[in-house]
Amino acid sequence: MSTPPATDVLDVDPLLDDPATRIVVCCGSGGVGKTTTAAALGVRAAERGRRTVVLTIDPARRLAQSMGLTELDNVPREVPGIDTxxxxxxxxxxxxxxxxxxxxxxxxxxxxxxxAILENPFYQSLSAGFAGTQEYMAMEKLGQLRAGDEWDLIVVDTPPSRSALDFLDAPKRLGSFLDGKLIRMLMAPARVGGRAGMKVVNLSMAGLSMVTGALDKLLGAGLLRDVQTFVAAMDTMFGGFRARADATYQLLQAPGTAFLVVAAPERDALREAAYFVERLAADRMPLAGLVLNRMHGGAAAGLSAERALAAAETLTAENLEIDGIVDHRPGKSVVRSAPAADAEALEAHEAPQTSVPPEDPASRADSAASVAPETPEVPVASEAAPAPQAAVAAEDGSPASDSPAGSGPHPSDADTAETTATDDAVGLAAGLLRLHAERMRLLARERRTRDRFTTLHPEVALAEVPALPGDVHDLTGLRTIGERLAHQHAEETPASHRPADSR
Amino acid sequence: MTGKGGTGKTTVAAALALALARGGKRTLLVEVEGRQGIAQLFETAPLPYEERKIAVSHGDGEVHALAIDAERALLDYLQMFYKLGSAGRALKRLGAIDFATTIAPGLRDVLLTGKACEAVRRRDKRQRPVYDAVVMDAPPTGRITRFLGVNEEVAGLAKVGPVHNQAQAVMRVLKSPQTAVHLVTLLEEMPVQETVDGIAELRAAGLPAASVVVNMVRAGLPGEDQLLAPHRHTDELTGALARAFSQAGLGTAGGGGHAERLVAPLLEQGREHAERVALERGLRTELRAQGLPVRELGRLSEGVDLPGLYGLATALHDRWHTGEPA
Incomplete structure (x- = not known):
């Protein structure tokens, strides 16, 4: 099973297939694959027979292209290549x-x-996307799409908000602002004589002139005039805004709506997810479950990180004896960090290997990371390896990249280009073992993070989506994601499915 | 410090604040999105709206932190120009503060950038800058140009008056060599694409895009080219690896022994890794074509905790050329 015992598995196919499901909202913090999840769900629902529209907000260009979207035009376009x-x-x-x-x-x-409204400078600023407007307009568009009743299913990707919760709050905020006292007050000077029932204004005319006077001085008279003109012109629409915000909010609470909270197995993302789950419950919004993207699977889970590292050590030590490779001492290294050198290094595949020691010995102990510079380099931080924190620096990726680098405790450089096939295999074996150790630690961390969430929220159904080695930018990739999302039982990523194996 | 969501922008901002504080300096780490990410990172209680020392860096430096609260900043801001008194209370009662901080054209962003610029310009009694560097954990790449450029828009809307003047003063700081916008990314397509777009937008707006920080970089694997050409000599390679695993004390190499059984799954992991690393090469090239310094940070295998953060700071310090940002 993919999840700890207390947690249900989120089964997306029945959700997508159910004719009663009319709206699926994907929410979550930025960078967790929310848009990709929304797109993958759309593809899957469509290919399972539903007339589906995906509403995305600011998708990455390649993802947009994968769905045949080339421009912002606010009109649903048919996605080519779908199996209909x-x-x-x-x-x-x-x-x-x-x-x-x-x-x-x-x-x-x-x-x-x-x-008059469309030409107003204040309106032009407001509508072009200041805080809250994007969320409000996403809701507005959702309301329009739903009202048209043209679609079996609408999949919504929520805006990349400061906080996932903005999505729920912004429509109400904008609605109540546009419908609020301030607007009425600002409107008053533009009216002739005010209007009965505007108690606030009538009660505090003195306060009003003081306030508008203050605003005028602060903002410059022109801006306030623009705002007032805007507000007066929008007057007839205010009730409408409030009503629409309320209607959309109710739509989200209706039985045909399902929220999917999307997260990655990272602390911050799951913290946001937890806030969101709590908020949805408080607002009686129907939560279908949590989609946990980018969970890593691991083979050979019986081999622990510690054992793999120890084995790698053994191999490296032997390899050193064979080849007599000299360890790079920090004292021999070159520090190079000037920007000019950065630029030069872009082409300099032959550049001297640099190795940057931590400043002082004290910092070595807790130095958990190292920087991969612009040339292939050996991270010194990992020389103190195999400390649990030992982070690894990147291989440059230049043609010289077949030289060993990275996580080795005794890294060597181009010397090994000369080594025999067997030594290559030994080097590779050590590398694979280190990679495995790193993977096992990652798995353990991801599971801990996930389990913290599921312990707090055992009521939330969970679907895990194994990480793909590459990025998704075509329909095939989206289908794969959809399959991985749907096949929580059949998927064979042993390590991620059996927490006990990691021990 | 900006970056797409999930790239570790807050972590890198905090590491930079620590790194720039080294050698007895004082830095201010500013949070503008109200997420209390800095407090979580430094494992402290949520930050109030006041500057306070949050960490000591290596070499006797101090990192101070400030979580800017837009509403409080607005009141400060109004106070700056105007003794508001009862008018201020009236504004609050009427919802003007909500208006200003959530809806009004960019006022919220004006306040946030304005407060940061105030910290940059602040001097002590001896006319020395109070902070050697101010590091802002800024909004994500997709919004950064609009965020930093908001004062220009405001200066255009409020054509005269103190707001206009203040907006222009902030823009002068942001467009000066005193400011450097660093973009955090991962070696994944979407963040790289967003970074490339972000750099172009910043440049078009006359804002100083200064460098790219590639976070969570994977290590290369010795002999990974062998993995990318997997179908040559597969049997040979399998046998050699099984012998190596056996040599390392992981069981017997032949006859279905443990060492032999490890080969396939570990090779598969290795191939996936090599595939990823190959993909990253192309992305790295794309980033480097932007004409900005590109700095890389390794992945923290234990996730981000305090030792990890100090490690990143050490790494950044070693990479950061002196004198930037001012």
């Missing part, structure tokens, strides 16, 4: 915030008034 034999289809669109806002204005104001 089951009767489904896939459309996708990228949200154009300003366009959506403009559409709202055009739909709710007469042409003259709409033009």
């Amino acid at each position: 034999s089951a009767g489904g289809e896939l459309h996708a669109m990228m949200l154009d915030m300003k366009r959506t806002f403009d559409e709202v204005v055009e739909a709710h104001a007469d042409p003259d008034r709409a033009r």
Whole structure:
């Protein structure tokens, strides 16, 4: 099983297949693969027979291309290459915030008034994407798509907010702001004589002139005038905004909606996920489960990190005896970090190997990382290896990269180009063992992070998506993700499925 | 310090603040997104809206931290220009503070950048800068240009008056050599693409894109080229590896022994790794074509904890050329 005993498995196929499911909202913090998950779910739902639209917000270019999206045009476009034999289809669109806002204005104001609003500088700033607007417009577009009833299923990717929670809060905030006292107050001077029922304004006319006076001095009279004109022009729409924000909020609470919280097995991402789960529960929003992306699997889980490292040590020591390779001492190394040298190094595959010692011996002990510089280098931090923290620096990736580097405790350089096939195999074996050790530690850490979440929230169904070696940028990749997401039982990544094996 | 979500921007910002504090310096680490990521990183209680010492770096330096609260910053800001008194309370009652900090055209970002610039310009009694460097854990790459450029927009909206002047003063600092925007990325396609786009946007806006920090870099594997050409001499390689594993004390090499059984799964892991490393090569080339210094940080196998953070600071310190940022 992919999860600790207390946690249910999130089964996405029944969710996607259920005709009652009309909206799937993917939320979570940035960088966890939210957009990819949304796209993969869209592809899967469409190929399983549903007429599906994916609403994405600011997708990475290549992911957008994988769905045939080339521009922001606010219109769902059919995604080519989808298997429609089951009767489904896939459309996708990228949200154009300003366009959506403009559409709202055009739909709710007469042409003259709409033009006045659209030309107002304050409106142009507001609609182009300041805090809250993006979230509000995503909700607005979702409401439109749902109201049209043209789709079996709408998959929504939420905006890359400061915090995942902004997504839920922003529509209400914008709604209550536009409907609020401040707006009414600002509106008052633009009106003739005010209006009955505007108690706030009537009660504090003195305060009002003081406030507008203050704002005028602060902002410059022009800006306040722009705001007032904008507000007056939008007057008829305010009730509409509030009502629409409320309606969309209710839509999210309705039974046809399913929230999927997306996370990666990292502390911050899962912390955000936990906040989100709690918030959804508080707001009675229907949570379908947690999608945990990029879980690493591991083969040969019976070989512990410690044992693998010890074995690698043995091999390296023997290899040294064979070849007489001299260890690189920190004292021999060259520190090179000037920007000019950085630039030169871009081409300099033959550049002298550099090795940067930590500043002082005290820092060595807790030095957990090292920098891979612009040329192939041997990280000195790992010389103190195999400390549990020993981080590894990158191989440069230049043509010289067949020289051993990285995590070896006694790294060598081009010397080994001369070594025999057997020595190559020994070097490779040591490298594979170190890689395995690193992988085992990563697995253990990912599982600890995951289990912390599932212990706190055993009620949340969980689906794990094994990490892919490459990035996803075509339909095939999205299908693979969809399959991995759906096949929680069949997937054979032994280590990630049997926590006990890691011990 | 900016970067796509998930790239470790906050961690790298904190490591840079530690690194720049070395040698008796004082740095300020500023958080603007209200996530309390700095407090979590340094394992302290949530930061209030005031500057306080949060860590001591190697070599007797001090890192101070500040989590900017937009609402409090607004009140400071209003105070700067105007004794508001009851008008201030009226503004608050009417929801003007909410308006200003969440909705108004970029005012929130104006406040955040303004507060950071104030810290940059602040001097002590002897007219020396209070902080040797101010490191901001800034919004993500997709929003950074708009965030830093917001004052320009505000200066355009508020065409006269103190807000206009303040916005222009902040823009002068941000566009000066005193400011350096560093972009954190991973060697993965989306973050790299976003970084390349971010650099172009910053440049187009006249903002100083200064360097790329590649975080969580994988180590190369000795002999990984053998892995990328996996179908040659497979039997030979399998046998040799089994013998090597056996030599290392991991069981017998032949006849289905433990060492032999390790070969296939470990080779597969190795191939996946090599595939990834090969992909990273192309991405690295793309990053280097941007004409900015590219610095790489290794992956912390135990995740980010305090020792890991200090390790990253050491690594960054060793890579950082002196005198930047001012």
